[in-house]
Amino acid sequence: xxxxxxxxxxxxxxxxxxxxxxxxxxxxxxxxxxxxxxxxxxxxxxxxxxxxxxxxxxxxxxxxxxxxxxxxxxxxxxxxxxxxxxxxxxxxxxxxxxxxxxxxxxx
Numbered sequence: 001x002x003x004x005x006x007x008x009x010x011x012x013x014x015x016x017x018x019x020x021x022x023x024x025x026x027x028x029x030x031x032x033x034x035x036x037x038x039x040x041x042x043x044x045x046x047x048x049x050x051x052x053x054x055x056x057x058x059x060x061x062x063x064x065x066x067x068x069x070x071x072x073x074x075x076x077x078x079x080x081x082x083x084x085x086x087x088x089x090x091x092x093x094x095x096x097x098x099x100x101x102x103x104x105x106x107x
Contacts, residue, residue: 006031017097028094034059034084042081042105048094050074057088079104 004022006014015021016028034057054070060083066072074080 028097030092032090034088036086038084041103043101043103045100047098047100051093053091055089057086059084059088
């Protein structure tokens with residue numbers, strides 16, 4: 001058995017075609033903690049589909065309220081405009097593994 005530490009990964013990403021990673025793959029997996037009020041650039045992806053599980057907290061995306069247990073899928077060219085209304089924990093799966101984030105508005 002091999003053991004890796006999340007703290008040694010980049011931004012919570014621990015599976016994917018990048019370094020460092022716990023496991024190389026053609027998709028990506030991430031665990032993210034976003035404190036209430038965390039601010040992110042509004043962006044989209046031109047290749048990647050993101051499958052997100054909101055494990056804990058409440059947030060707003062595309063003017064829709066999301067709560068713990070919600071799975072929300074962002075397809076290529078859809079806008080990501082997260083607003084973290086509470087402390088949030090999110091598990092993200094991206095397919096394929098690609099760095100294609102395109103900012104629309106820098107915050």
